[in-house]
Amino acid sequence: MKVKNVGIVGSGQVGTTIATVWLNYGRSVTVRDVAEPVLQKARATIEGSLERRVTRGDITPAQKEETMSRLKTTTKVADLKNVDWVVEAASENIALKKSIFAELDAACSPKTVLTTNSSSIPISTIAAATKRPDRCAKMHFWYPATAMTYMEISRGYLTSDEVWETLESLAKELGRKPIRIVKDYQGLGNQYRQMEIPPRGGVWWELMMGKTTLEEVEARPKGKTPEGFAQVLNWMEMQDFIGLDTMLGIAEAAVQEWGAAQSYPCPLHRRMVEAGHLGQKTGIGFYDYSESPRKAIMGKFSPYLVKFLAKDPEFVT
Ligand SMILES: NC(=O)c1ccc[n+]([C@@H]2O[C@H](COP(=O)([O-])OP(=O)(O)OC[C@H]3O[C@@H](n4cnc5c(N)ncnc54)[C@H](O)[C@@H]3O)[C@@H](O)[C@H]2O)c1
Known part of the structure; x- marks a missing residue:
């Protein structure tokens, strides 16, 4: 045709x-x-x-x-x-x-x-x-x-x-x-990227529970994508680049497809989307893009996120 x-x-x-x-x-x-x-x-x-x-x-x-x-x-x-x-x-x-x-x-x-x-x-x-x-x-x-x-x-x-x-x-x-x-399941890359339940790809959960820090996630080796391509962006830059709303939609589609036992969107992810902090498209996500709209500046994290993740001495998380 x-x-x-x-x-x-x-x-x-x-x-x-x-x-x-x-x-x-x-x-x-x-x-x-x-x-x-x-x-x-x-x-x-x-x-x-x-x-x-x-x-x-x-x-x-x-x-x-x-x-x-x-x-x-x-x-x-x-x-x-x-x-x-x-x-x-x-x-x-x-x-x-x-x-x-x-x-x-x-x-x-x-x-x-x-x-x-x-x-x-x-x-x-x-x-x-x-x-x-x-x-x-x-x-x-x-x-x-x-x-x-x-x-x-x-x-x-x-x-x-x-x-x-x-x-x-x-x-x-x-x-x-x-x-x-050919079997109509989630595309290769996103099958893995959407996983939000520990221990697989649980960076969201690790951050929310205080098991890692923004600095540690930034310093992690980038490795390869599930398709075998060398990663250029770190995990947080990738979320910001694709859009946190899109990533949440992907995680929710995974729950519908496979059930919550396989993947579940992290509350931290939902809070950021509700705030409209979607990444590059809104100028703020994990990183603050006010000085550099299309490129994350390493270490220049969203001040809202830093405050949200700050440890409260009275609480465990
Ligand atoms: N962002 C990525 O890296 C990426 C990569 C590949 C595929 N995708 C997919 O592409 C799609 C779009 O992602 P995006 O990043 O461009 O999102 P986006 O938020 O930038 O754009 C979505 C657009 O859809 C429009 N829209 C909403 N309801 C509509 C309707 N009823 N009729 C017509 N338009 C409507 C919105 O106004 C908006 O302009 C998603 O399905 C996403 O999973 C995204």
Whole structure:
């Protein structure tokens, strides 16, 4: 099947870079989000990315204009009616993604393929909210999609062979190296990163219970990701980079999938998300990004977190 017109649902940090990739590969892209200011920010980010390509000499100013002319933004789901392929990249929440898929199912042509960029929620779970589970799949771009060329692709229990084959060839066409997840479980990286119960990956719990310190976590060797890649960021930087809200959504999806005996989000994690301290995207998480918005300064931890974790002599924890 030919994929010329693409819809992106959710223009946060990942959706915006996914839209840029499709535009760079010649597609017409309609980006849908819930509010105009978010869409304006996404448009400006995409334009900035293209401008950097002009500066590097990768494209001409005229090519940049032509690329921007293929981008539409909208708050109306009806504007996605005639797209061939959708990538949903809204917040990591099962109920939200199911409601978005139900809405897309009602609004889009029966031929449209609906994919999710979810880090952790099985596509079969989301596709159950539609009448076209055979035309649903997972297309998990890594963030930032403009730089990270690995992609996890998953087929659901009912995904058709046509959609699965198109997905794999599209991933390659977009310059990705597809990693096939054929049993529709949480992607490789996030299977391990979401673990929040001791002893596996229980850094959240260790911090909350005073068994380690922010400084000790910062000093731990970075090692390799579960996929075998050398880690560039320390554990806390990684949480901040991905977003603490997304990481909480991943942990909650793991509880739904495997039960609390396997993983359980730590109260410290919830407190930080409730405070809106989500990491780089809100300027504060484990680290304070007020001086350096995209890069953690080692040792410059959130003063709120430092205060919250401070030992109280009257209590054990
Ligand atoms: N952050 C990462 O490193 C990363 C990497 C790979 C995949 N993902 C996945 O990508 C998805 C998005 O993550 P993100 O980091 O971009 O989150 P984000 O919080 O930056 O962006 C989410 C966007 O979804 C929008 N949204 C919420 N409800 C919506 C609705 N009903 N319709 C349309 N848009 C809606 C929000 O307004 C926001 O702009 C998640 O599923 C996440 O698991 C994230």
